[in-house]
Amino acid sequence: MIVSLTVRRAGERPDVQLACLPRSHGGPPSGLARFLAPPAALPLGPTVDRQCGRRRWGQRTERPLARTGGTPMTNVTVLGLGNLGQALAATLLTAGHSVTVWNRSPEKAAKLVEQGAVRAGSAAEAVAAAELVVVALLDYPTVHGVLEPLAEELAGRTVANLTSGTPEQARAFAAWAERSGVRYLDGAVMAVPQTVGTPGAFLFYSGSPEAYREHHELLALLGEPRHLGEDPGLALLQDVALLSGMYGMFAGHFQAVALGWSAGLSAVEVTAQLVRWLTALLPALPHFAAEMDSRDYTTETSNIAINATGLGNILRATERQGVPAGLLAPLQELFLRQLDAGHAAASLSRAVEELRVGE
Numbered sequence: 135m136i137v138s139l140t141v142r143r144a145g146e147r148p149d150v151q152l153a154c155l156p157r158s159h160g161g162p163p164s165g166l167a168r169f170l171a172p173p174a175a176l177p178l179g180p181t182v183d184r185q186c187g188r189r190r191w192g193q194r195t196e197r198p199l200a201r202t203g204g205t206p207m208t209n210v211t212v213l214g215l216g217n218l219g220q221a222l223a224a225t226l227l228t229a230g231h232s233v234t235v236w237n238r239s240p241e242k243a244a245k246l247v248e249q250g251a252v253r254a255g256s257a258a259e260a261v262a263a264a265e266l267v268v269v270a271l272l273d274y275p276t277v278h279g280v281l282e283p284l285a286e287e288l289a290g291r292t293v294a295n296l297t298s299g300t301p302e303q304a305r306a307f308a309a310w311a312e313r314s315g316v317r318y319l320d321g322a323v324m325a326v327p328q329t330v331g332t333p334g335a336f337l338f339y340s341g342s343p344e345a346y347r348e349h350h351e352l353l354a355l356l357g358e359p360r361h362l363g364e365d366p367g368l369a370l371l372q373d374v375a376l377l378s379g380m381y382g383m384f385a386g387h388f389q390a391v392a393l394g395w396s397a398g399l400s401a402v403e404v405t406a407q408l409v410r411w412l413t414a415l416l417p418a419l420p421h422f423a424a425e426m427d428s429r430d431y432t433t434e435t436s437n438i439a440i441n442a443t444g445l446g447n448i449l450r451a452t453e454r455q456g457v458p459a460g461l462l463a464p465l466q467e468l469f470l471r472q473l474d475a476g477h478a479a480a481s482l483s484r485a486v487e488e489l490r491v492g493e
Contacts, residue, residue: 212269442470
């Protein structure tokens with residue numbers, strides 16, 4: 135281990151900067167970790183290894199403070215360096231944590247290594263470097279393929295799996311993790327990689343409450359975290375629900391643009407007005423949600439009959455323009471079934487009852 139100490143003055147108090155450079159041999163790999171601390175809080179000599187955030191092979195050590203206002207610096211491993219994995223690792227590095235990364239294509243780690251990450255030579259080596267292993271791989275079959283051979287190395291550690299998948303896949307992997315003595319959190323990132331670590335990002339987690347409590351402060355660096363419950367499938371269920379709304383919005387956008395094109399309007403022209411219109415309508419969603427949960431669909435305004443007539447007009451106009459109407463037709467089917475059931479005067483939100491399961 136190479137240690138360099140520099141002293142600078144911040145007002146009247148000297149601050150010591152400790153730069154811990156990667157080891158050239160021996161022990162687990164570790165990255166560049168820098169932080170500032172008052173001299174009294176910086177014991178030197180044999181304890182300086184702990185101040186670099188390293189732990190000796192097979193030995194737990196104390197952790198210094200990261201650059202995030204008192205949060206203990208944590209050794210974190212990130213497996214998978216696609217766009218999301220790159221963003222996760224970079225965010226943790228920026229916050230002052232010691233990050234070990236691994237990817238099947240090792241060249242993807244180059245930029246992160248320049249920022250201070252340690253590139254592990256294998257997934258096993260990466261897992262051994264940290265108590266928390268953040269996973270952002272292609273899919274769940276890949277997660278099984280990478281992690282299942284490492285059951286012994288992962289035992290006693292926490293895995294936070296942010297790989298896209300289904301609730302069923304999350305539950306199946308959580309069952310393997312429990313059998314293997316691994317604390318497991320499944321997660322869903324509600325952000326594009328460019329916004330990870332910003333106020334606009336939020337993440338859902340489900341699984342081990344103990345693991346979530348222990349790592350909450352670090353997970354909050356990636357985006358606002360929310361733990362949904364012990365059922366490991368809940369995070370991905372919420373993910374699928376929100377993405378369903380997103381794709382429904384995309385479908386409406388595509389339909390609007392196609393209609394505009396049929397009349398010589400540009401996509402830009404149509405979209406500018408569509409954004410204005412949808413923004414004005416957004417406050418209606420919480421109102422509809424309250425109706426759905428209470429199942430009180432009493433209304434004096436926008437009922438099923440009015441909307442079935444309106445959507446019918448839209449579908450006919452669309453077809454007359456020569457534009458396929460298949461994206462909107464399924465919603466009209468819900469309205470018509472509600473009409474047949476005698477709910478013409480109910481709020482349009484009652485159409486959701488056609489999708490309710492478990493009754």
